[in-house]
Amino acid sequence: MDEIDIPYHFLCPISMELMRDPVTISTGITYDRENIERWLFSCKNNNTTTCPATKQVLSSKEVTPNHTLRRLIQAWCTLNASHGIERIPTPKPPVDKSQIVKLLNKAKEFPNMQLNCLRRLRSIAFENESNKRCLEAVGGVVEFLAASIMDEDGNNIEIAVEILSTLKISETHLGNLINNHDGGEFVEALMQVLRDGNYQSRASTTMLLKSMFEVADPNQMITIKREFFREIVCVLQDQISHQASKAALKLLVELCPWGRNRVKAVEGGAVPVLIELLIDTSEKRVCELLLVVLDQLCGCAEGRAELWKHPAGLAVLSKKILRVSHMATDRAVRILSSVCRFSATSRVLQEMLQVGVVSKLCLVLQVESSLKTKERARWILKLHSRVWKNSSCIPAHLLSSYPSS
Numbered sequence: 001m002d003e004i005d006i007p008y009h010f011l012c013p014i015s016m017e018l019m020r021d022p023v024t025i026s027t028g029i030t031y032d033r034e035n036i037e038r039w040l041f042s043c044k045n046n047n048t049t050t051c052p053a054t055k056q057v058l059s060s061k062e063v064t065p066n067h068t069l070r071r072l073i074q075a076w077c078t079l080n081a082s083h084g085i086e087r088i089p090t091p092k093p094p095v096d097k098s099q100i101v102k103l104l105n106k107a108k109e110f111p112n113m114q115l116n117c118l119r120r121l122r123s124i125a126f127e128n129e130s131n132k133r134c135l136e137a138v139g140g141v142v143e144f145l146a147a148s149i150m151d152e153d154g155n156n157i158e159i160a161v162e163i164l165s166t167l168k169i170s171e172t173h174l175g176n177l178i179n180n181h182d183g184g185e186f187v188e189a190l191m192q193v194l195r196d197g198n199y200q201s202r203a204s205t206t207m208l209l210k211s212m213f214e215v216a217d218p219n220q221m222i223t224i225k226r227e228f229f230r231e232i233v234c235v236l237q238d239q240i241s242h243q244a245s246k247a248a249l250k251l252l253v254e255l256c257p258w259g260r261n262r263v264k265a266v267e268g269g270a271v272p273v274l275i276e277l278l279i280d281t282s283e284k285r286v287c288e289l290l291l292v293v294l295d296q297l298c299g300c301a302e303g304r305a306e307l308w309k310h311p312a313g314l315a316v317l318s319k320k321i322l323r324v325s326h327m328a329t330d331r332a333v334r335i336l337s338s339v340c341r342f343s344a345t346s347r348v349l350q351e352m353l354q355v356g357v358v359s360k361l362c363l364v365l366q367v368e369s370s371l372k373t374k375e376r377a378r379w380i381l382k383l384h385s386r387v388w389k390n391s392s393c394i395p396a397h398l399l400s401s402y403p404s405s
Helices: 033-042 067-079 097-109 111-127 129-137 141-150 154-166 171-179 182-196 199-213 218-222 226-238 242-255 261-267 270-280 284-297 301-309 313-320 326-342 346-354 357-366 371-383
Strands: 022-024 030-032
Touching: 022 033, 022 067, 030 033, 033 129, 097 111, 097 129, 097 141, 111 129, 111 141, 111 154, 141 154, 141 171, 141 182, 154 182, 154 199, 171 182, 171 199, 182 199, 182 226, 199 226, 199 242, 226 242, 226 261, 226 270, 242 261, 242 284, 261 270, 261 284, 261 301, 270 284, 270 301, 270 313, 284 301, 284 326, 301 313, 301 326, 301 346, 313 326, 313 346, 313 357, 326 357, 326 371, 346 357, 357 371
Parallel strands: none
Antiparallel strands: 022 030
16 A cells, blocks of 8 residues: 555544544544444443544434534545555444344344354354444343354354354353353353364354353353363464463463362363474464463472373473463462372483473572472482482582482
8 A cells, every 4th residue: 555644534533543433422432333332332331421533521322323424534545545445334333132032032032043143143253342232231132142152053053153252241140151051051052063164164163162251150160071172272282373272271271270170171272282393483472371271280299290290291391491481480389389290200201401490499499489389409419419419410500409318
């Protein structure tokens, strides 16, 4: 696109971008609809809502389409098409609650129309943020979508999951979704999507499950089946999307502390997948989440065995110490502490020397890190000092920091 000056009054005062759907608020200032609705939504918990530009208190949160300005912007876009400016389409009017209620009633009255109604609801939800918030506010939407997921029709399930995962559902509704279906039928239906769905529906399902289990009761946490963990591990292994991977990791963080879930996750193949992802990723938050889950799994003997069996298990922990963040270093040292306390075979101790774990622990004592991390590193080094202290694998400049027995 060629460089071209956009008339100032065509720009949204919030984003300073060309307005696509100009609307005017009660102070007389015009904004792009998406920007001002996001602003109004962010102010919903305040006692007063103000105009972003004038700081005046708004007498009403209603917005009025500025058709004249929109037509001027469209005409300007047409005149400047040769500069690469695309004409802004005429926006569709936002839906109201009565339209959504009518759709729900139609789907209930005519079951053969359910798929069409779901497609229309998806179109509404993805059109703009205003429509999405309208969907969230209509009673019965979440229940209808949940019932569609329990349906045996694969098309209905995938569309319903996609819609639900995009909505900001209240904790009450999320709790009802997971806690009010006996025998975990709802979770079973979602597992079917994880097994058989396309990448998009599997990603949506993972994000929905993450939100649900954040508010689930302990009974639901404890009774999760091993197959569930296998499917979540597959989401990580397939790297469906960045968002889905983070949701899967957060889901494991929620579930692993309960009952025998750590063992179930290990049996589902989590440890080698987590290690491979640690090798390949450099993003701080993802590394931290991976180490948190790995730390939880190494709290059981099965998890520790899988860690040291992996050719790169101990090496990748060494690599992440002092390379990512204080939190990542702390988690890596915690994992090594578990291994040294419960699984310190001669082979493991020799490998820790060879891949640089012992040198890194000496370095932890020399650099800025948390007191707890230093204490763990010192404890590990003292515990196996007879094996490690006089080894040629430790650089001479680090030997001075090796703690005395």
